[in-house]
Amino acid sequence: MPDSPRAAIKGLGVAVPDRVLTNTDLESFVDTSDEWIVQRTGIRQRRVVSNGQTTASLAADAAKAALNDAGLDAGELDLIICATVCPEMILPATACFIQSELAATRAAAFDLNAACSGWLYALTVADQFIRTGTYNRVLVVGSETLTRFTDYTDRATCVLFGDGAGAAVLEADDSGLRGILYNVMHADGSGWDFIHVPAGGAREVASHRTVAERKHFIKMRGRDVYKFAVEKMQWLLADCTKACGLSPDDVDLVVPHQVNVRIIKSATDKVGLPLDKVYINIDRYGNTSAASIPLALAEARQDGRIGVGSLVLLVAFGAGLTWAGTVVRL
Numbered sequence: 094m095p096d097s098p099r100a101a102i103k104g105l106g107v108a109v110p111d112r113v114l115t116n117t118d119l120e121s122f123v124d125t126s127d128e129w130i131v132q133r134t135g136i137r138q139r140r141v142v143s144n145g146q147t148t149a150s151l152a153a154d155a156a157k158a159a160l161n162d163a164g165l166d167a168g169e170l171d172l173i174i175c176a177t178v179c180p181e182m183i184l185p186a187t188a189c190f191i192q193s194e195l196a197a198t199r200a201a202a203f204d205l206n207a208a209c210s211g212w213l214y215a216l217t218v219a220d221q222f223i224r225t226g227t228y229n230r231v232l233v234v235g236s237e238t239l240t241r242f243t244d245y246t247d248r249a250t251c252v253l254f255g256d257g258a259g260a261a262v263l264e265a266d267d268s269g270l271r272g273i274l275y276n277v278m279h280a281d282g283s284g285w286d287f288i289h290v291p292a293g294g295a296r297e298v299a300s301h302r303t304v305a306e307r308k309h310f311i312k313m314r315g316r317d318v319y320k321f322a323v324e325k326m327q328w329l330l331a332d333c334t335k336a337c338g339l340s341p342d343d344v345d346l347v348v349p350h351q352v353n354v355r356i357i358k359s360a361t362d363k364v365g366l367p368l369d370k371v372y373i374n375i376d377r378y379g380n381t382s383a384a385s386i387p388l389a390l391a392e393a394r395q396d397g398r399i400g401v402g403s404l405v406l407l408v409a410f411g412a413g414l415t416w417a418g419t420v421v422r423l
């Protein structure tokens with residue numbers, strides 16, 4: 094029996110828009126090709142929100158599915174954390190919209206922005222609340238509508254991003270058999286301009302000029318991000334396995350942030366993890382930032398790749414710069 098309860102993932106849920114944007118669709122209005130996108134990124138299609146769908150509506154749908162999977166009512170939640178870089182509004186927090194939609198009347202609610210590492214940062218925060226006994230049930234959602242902030246005149250970024258949401262319900266577990274075993278989080282703010290949206294915040298408020306200059310869209314230094322992502326993914330895999338005394342054989346599945354197949358292959362190769370232990374669904378969803386890991390985790394379970402008792406490594410890296418890892422026994 095552990096000294097304090099562990100935070101166990103008791104339910105998972107996802108929500109993705111029905112609308113599919115394929116590489117071939119992109120070819121009709123962007124100077125690109127299916128061949129280039131597949132070869133450089135592994136992406137074949139992504140989901141795109143329709144009018145009326147928002148970060149909070151996707152998040153609430155994923156949350157309802159996760160609660161249903163956990164067999165819990167929203168009224169039993171103590172806390173809702175929403176990881177997102179596409180907030181419903183600058184204020185209030187997207188998590189408050191989710192709380193209202195779920196009627197989770199007992200739950201505190203706040204947002205967390207650590208970009209593509211956001212869901213793992215949120216998982217770590219939830220884990221702390223549960224380990225200390227402050228809360229018993231925490232909903233952790235990653236939800237993004239990145240296509241709303243994607244500049245379709247910039248071919249270097251517009252092929253990468255997609256929309257979606259994933260959620261987990263964490264519950265205190267005393268069995269000693271399940272739960273989060275290890276978390277690590279890091280940041281390096283000196284790399285803030287690797288991936289950013291220049292205007293719309295306090296530094297440069299929205300104006301006719303910022304709109305005309307397309308400063309409300311995601312800007313990215315692709316090659317720098319690529320190098321950063323390979324290095325940090327490699328480091329995270331080594332750190333997580335070392336901290337938990339694991340060999341590659343002990344790991345049932347690695348679920349990485351779905352950033353780029355080449356990045357994932359290069360990093361796992363360097364640490365000697367066979368690709369059949371790595372879950373990849375970027376071909377169908379593109380990069381969905383904070384939604385990418387819970388989306389992939391839920392699909393991996395649905396596909397039968399993992400189940401209760403599986404040992405899973407989660408690793409993410411993104412704007413900030415931020416990077417984070419979690420080891421969990423499902």
Ligand code: ACO
Nearest residue numbers: 125126129133209248249252315316318319352353410411
């Ligand atoms: N279609 C066709 N050609 C393109 C496209 C496109 N969509 N985009 C760029 N090109 C061209 C460039 O203009 C360039 O042409 P040139 O040689 O004539 O100048 C050529 O392709 C090579 O461009 P590079 O930028 O060097 O291509 P690279 O191999 O680095 O691939 C990519 C670009 C896919 C963006 C890669 O750098 C990458 O994946 N970086 C990581 C970025 C990322 O995933 N960010 C996500 C957000 S942050 C996060 O999740 C961590």
